[in-house]
Every structure is written in C-alpha cells, then in structure tokens.
Amino acid sequence: xxRLASTLEDRPLPAADDVExxxxxxxxxxLVVVATDDSGNPLGVAWCHFHDPPLVLDExxxxxxxxxxxxxESARGEGVGSALIEAxxxxxxxxxxTLTLNVHLRNPSVRLYMRSGFWVAGKGRGxxxxxxxxxxxxx
Ligand SMILES: CC(C)(COP(=O)(O)OP(=O)(O)OC[C@H]1O[C@@H](n2cnc3c(N)ncnc32)[C@H](O)[C@@H]1OP(=O)(O)O)[C@@H](O)C(=O)NCCC(=O)NCCS
Numbered sequence: 002x003x004r005l006a007s008t009l010e011d012r013p014l015p016a017a018d019d020v021e022x023x024x025x026x027x028x029x030x031x032l033v034v035v036a037t038d039d040s041g042n043p044l045g046v047a048w049c050h051f052h053d054p055p056l057v058l059d060e061x062x063x064x065x066x067x068x069x070x071x072x073x074e075s076a077r078g079e080g081v082g083s084a085l086i087e088a089x090x091x092x093x094x095x096x097x098x099t100l101t102l103n104v105h106l107r108n109p110s111v112r113l114y115m116r117s118g119f120w121v122a123g124k125g126r127g128x129x130x131x132x133x134x135x136x137x138x139x140x
Contacts, residue, residue, distance in 0.1 A: 005071035045072030047085035057101040068102040094137040
C-alpha cells in the first residue's frame with residue numbers, strides 16, 4: 002500500500018525499498034485505519050504519519066501529521082478513499098488541529114482532497130509535490 006501511495010496510476014510501482022516508499026511507511030506509533038470488505042479482505046488503508054523532514058509546521062514550529070492513503074485498484078471510485086480520510090480525520094482531531102498531505106500536482110486524487118476539505122498549503126516534496134492541509138477543529 003505504501004508503494005501504491007507513492008506513485009501515479011499510470012506509472013510503474015516503485016520498488017519496496019525505494020526511499021520515498023520507506024519514508025512513508027507507518028511506524029508503530031502511527032494511527033492506521035484499514036478498510037475491509039465483508040470477508041475481511043483489505044480494500045484500502047490510510048495512516049497518519051510524521052515524515053522526516055516534516056511537510057508543514059504549525060504556528061509553534063511543530064510538525065503536523067501527514068495523511069498517507071491508498072485503495073486497491075478494484076475498489077476505487079466507490080467512496081473507500083473518502084471514508085478512510087474521514088476516519089483518520091476523526092481520530093486525529095484528538096491529537097492535532099490540522100491534517101496535512103503531500104500530493105503530486107497531476108494526481109487526480111487532488112479532487113478528492115479538495116472535496117474532503119483540504120486546501121493548498123504550499124509547496125510539497127519534489128518538483129511536482131503540493132502540500133495540502135485540512136483543519137480538524139470542527140470534527
Ligand atoms: C486516491 C485513492 C486513494 C482514492 O480512493 P477511492 O476509494 O477511489 O476514492 P473515492 O471513491 O472516495 O473518491 C474518488 C476520487 O479519487 C480520485 N481518483 C480517481 N481516479 C484516480 C486515480 N487514478 N489516481 C488517484 N486518484 C484518483 C478522484 O479525486 C476521484 O474523485 P472524482 O470522482 O471527483 O473523480 C485511490 O485512487 C488510490 O489509491 N490511488 C492510487 C494511490 C494514490 O494516488 N494515492 C494518493 C497519493 S497522495
């Protein structure tokens with residue numbers, strides 16, 4: 002799933018030991034939400050991560066948590082990604098005022114993020130990276 006979350010759909014999956022994939026892997030302390038079908042098979046996963054270096058800092062200079070999200074190809078377009086975002090936002094609201102993410106500017110998921118309350122917060126990682134933020138104050 003970290004490999005899926007680190008690429009665009011029309012590009013080959015990066016290797017499991019690619020630096021970008023390793024950088025977003027969830028740690029033991031990260032909040033992870035898994036969506037499953039009725040038989041318990043995983044459909045998608047989202048986690049809340051503290052990337053090093055951080056993407057966006059809060060007003061005190063502290064790193065803000067970052068969303069990482071991927072849904073298996075056969076389950077896409079049915080609201081799983083949207084539901085995972087809401088689950089992570091709801092759980093993260095107890096620990097942070099803001100949820101952030103990094104997205105390639107050509108990634109169609111930008112539409113999903115805008116619809117889910119994220120706005121463009123500045124430059125993200127790499128040449129094409131965009132940082133987005135969502136307030137969690139009204140969760
Ligand atoms: C992004 C992703 C998690 C969305 O999951 P989903 O279950 O399909 O999401 P939903 O059904 O709730 O919403 C559909 C939205 O996904 C986005 N989307 C559609 N095709 C997509 C694609 N090929 N790649 C990425 N996002 C896509 C669009 O914003 C779409 O909204 P639209 O109906 O306005 O076009 C899923 O497409 C995915 O895993 N893509 C590959 C990995 C990825 O791009 N992760 C995000 C990295 S920042």
